[in-house]
Amino acid sequence: MEAVIDQVKRMASNANEVERKEIIDGLRDLSYSLETPDDTLHRVIYLHLQISSVRVGCDLKLFNLLAASDSSLSLDQLHKQTGAAPIFLGRLCRYLASVGMIKEVGKDKFAATNVTKALSIPGNQAGVYHQFNTIGPVYQEMPDFLAKINYTDITDTANTAHQAAWKSSKPPFAWLAENPQHARYFNDYMMHRRQGMVTWLDVYPIEKETKGWSSEAPVFVDIGGNIGHQCAELKSKYPKLPGQVILQDLPQPISQALSTPGVKNMVHDAFEPEPVKGARFYYMRAILHDWPDHKCREILQNIIPAMGPDSAILLDEMVLPDTHVHWQSTQTDITMMASLASIERTKTMWADLLDSVGLKIEKVLTYTPSVYESIMTVIRK
Numbered sequence: 001m002e003a004v005i006d007q008v009k010r011m012a013s014n015a016n017e018v019e020r021k022e023i024i025d026g027l028r029d030l031s032y033s034l035e036t037p038d039d040t041l042h043r044v045i046y047l048h049l050q051i052s053s054v055r056v057g058c059d060l061k062l063f064n065l066l067a068a069s070d071s072s073l074s075l076d077q078l079h080k081q082t083g084a085a086p087i088f089l090g091r092l093c094r095y096l097a098s099v100g101m102i103k104e105v106g107k108d109k110f111a112a113t114n115v116t117k118a119l120s121i122p123g124n125q126a127g128v129y130h131q132f133n134t135i136g137p138v139y140q141e142m143p144d145f146l147a148k149i150n151y152t153d154i155t156d157t158a159n160t161a162h163q164a165a166w167k168s169s170k171p172p173f174a175w176l177a178e179n180p181q182h183a184r185y186f187n188d189y190m191m192h193r194r195q196g197m198v199t200w201l202d203v204y205p206i207e208k209e210t211k212g213w214s215s216e217a218p219v220f221v222d223i224g225g226n227i228g229h230q231c232a233e234l235k236s237k238y239p240k241l242p243g244q245v246i247l248q249d250l251p252q253p254i255s256q257a258l259s260t261p262g263v264k265n266m267v268h269d270a271f272e273p274e275p276v277k278g279a280r281f282y283y284m285r286a287i288l289h290d291w292p293d294h295k296c297r298e299i300l301q302n303i304i305p306a307m308g309p310d311s312a313i314l315l316d317e318m319v320l321p322d323t324h325v326h327w328q329s330t331q332t333d334i335t336m337m338a339s340l341a342s343i344e345r346t347k348t349m350w351a352d353l354l355d356s357v358g359l360k361i362e363k364v365l366t367y368t369p370s371v372y373e374s375i376m377t378v379i380r381k
Contacts, residue, residue, distance in 0.1 A: 066112040067120035075108035123192020141165035200375035218279035219243025278308030285316035
């Protein structure tokens, strides 16, 4: 068995991101194929317990303590640093070790693994709290909600499993605005999740596409850009980019927006006509995946009249294949459906949506192949 494990590790060490995930998925399928019905049942029905216990571990800073230590920590050391009762803490640690979150190295001794270290990262912990505290109740409500609507498509942003779970009539983003603790988890998770990862700027020929552009004309309008990370990255990577860079969003995020030299912060609602005319690029990152088709058409139809002859829309989104979509993307898709009545789209779906408002995809450049994150250049037909 050790020889097989060593061989798999060697394969993974030389693999790219797509190949690495193929290895992981292959091992998962192999593991599942060896299960008895009882194994399968107990793996599946206790999934709720796993994230619940991970959240407790985050509450106690357990993952941080283990990750910060150069050696294993005894249960007594963890008890003194967390304040948790020793018997309870031992039971929690043994469970977390049994499901691979930490490592049990001896009697009442525990150490960090790569999983532990990942769970000690603040942005990842924000993701745990967001999924458990905010989205968890939505998942719990989803089966009954789908049965109630006879398993029809969810397309009404004001009538999803989110409203049913939280007994609210407000769409999720409006609800988040009134629930600051939930909003903080979400924003922290979104802000940190892509740090250090490849972005659209690594694949898109922005200098070539803006060569000769007027320094007085708008070059890049980030619609729904939150506090301006994309604009800041653009200016950092291309400080001599000609033209005006403009960040647009609603009043609350704009009030907290970064003060990036060369970036103009502007209050604008994407469901209102676009006020900036003739920009080279109108950019949206993960905006349209938040909305069902009819709402996406509204957003796009507000941009089209502002476009000049050389304008293009840049859509920074997942572009799913038609078959064998990776689980990291399918779980996002179901979450978007349950919470927002929205969807992660295939290339065919994107083409159909854009065609319905007189637009077409000129090219697609994928920058994270493992989860299909891509930048689409969209122009008038």
